[in-house]
Amino acid sequence: MTTPPLLTDRTALSRNRTRSGRDPVTFLHDALIDEVKERLELVNKSFTKVAIVTGMPGPWQAAFPDARIIADDDILALDPGTHDLVIHALALHWANDPVGQLVQCRHALEPDGLMIAALFGGQTLHELRAALAEAESRATGGLSPRIAPMGEIRDLGGLLQRAGFALPVADALPYDVTYASALHLMRDLRGMGETNALAGRLRSPTRRAVMFGAVETYARHFGTDDGRVPATFEVVVLTGWAPDPSQQKPLRPGSAAQRLADALGATETPLSDSKD
Template sequence: MSDPVQVFDRRLVRLRRDRAASTIDRVAPVLEDVADRLLDRLDDTTHRFTRALDLGGRGIVAPRLAARGIPFVVSADLGPRMAARAGGLPVAADEEWLPFAEGAFDLVVAAFSLHWVNDLPGALVQIRRALAPDGLFLAALPGLPTLQELRGALAEAESEIRGGLAPRVSPFPELRDGAALLQRAGFALPVADAEDIDLRYRTPLGLIADLRAAGETSAVLARDARTPPRDLFPLAAARLAGSDAGIPATFRLLVLTGWSPSATQSRPARPGSATARLADALGTVERSAGEKTGH
């Protein structure tokens, strides 16, 4: 297999994640909202989980898993400092090279970490292997059009100043890719859905400050290494600050759900294997295609 395309500077991601360990509480309300939306999926199953892996939960996910009665929770993060404050048994680990044995967990929760992975299909395969048969995988990650307002304002401002632009907001996956990626990684019963979280900021600098506090500023390898023009951010801010309702910041939350295959799982029925007719259930008469109804 060929090496995956390198989009992100993983070293820079790690450094920013560790730096954010001391500032992450500033954005706790947003992370808590994401975690609650994601973990609500656990209410849809009667499974009792005993061994959970929290990937990138930043001190928000692990305590919630423990509160649900899960006795063993490992918190893994690319940044050692962030892992140490995450709330579970801390492990500094790269999502692209997970150090866990096959079948080690019956639940894996990845909240806002997989969008910084270069080889997402490969990471999903490793997560599926770390799950015991009939184990559950839950993930939340930002998808398009997350931060589209900021992306557009920066692009317009830089084009005006320099006559060109550099990527300053990370690329995000699309919803249509979610279920296909899970299926490709070998998950059973894959589901992908999306929810929009609409935030408003008093100033554009407040949005940028929150991204820095969360360790979410751009780590794209193709970023412009030069110092940004002095007028770039003020001009972008002026383009964003066009409404008295505040600065909009759209976050589209992609939620992925998949199960580790098991012989005991229910499967969709084969086409043509039904033992009852839909017409009988609806109390109507079945007609062949093209057949006209009587008057």
């Protein structure tokens, strides 16, 4: 069997995160923490054995002081069946095996335990991707991997079912941010530890023509009337439960006790009577 190529250079990712600790940028983690807490308030259950998988431990440890913080290594330091809540916080998009990460989270849960995973979705940094691609193509005649590929919500939701979660739900949270320039955005990405850690990246410094060409292209294509540039961060939230017999089960097809037309107060028209 052929081993698939690795997406992420974990050594480079660790180095990027260490550098980000000098001047960390945590506003997305802070916003996600508020979102997770709001969602937990809507769940009719108390969680006392929490594990949080993240590459940015500071804000999560402060928000959940009793939680166990776990590094997002390929093999998670989670013991089977020991937690009633596992949060995978803005790290899954760097996983070489995202389904494997989710399976490990499910195995770490007690029956009827909850998993919440948040990762960047496909619309994230689409402006920067376009600007870099145009500038690099113009300067070098080719393209190199610069921003990690990020899945679309319907594909990411399917990961929950593949990992064996019950009652899977996926939804997206758009965060729209503006910057004085693309360089200011790139500086924030360094502070987030989200700069290029792709295994297939170029190992030489980015040419000045590419960098400054991307800044000019970004402003030209996406700049606002006030001279700033927008940046899109799409956070996809995946929610699933460890299977348990007490959970609701979907009804069998044909077992409904009431017709949908009656419930909606609508008139049902047989297909054979319909007209073009």
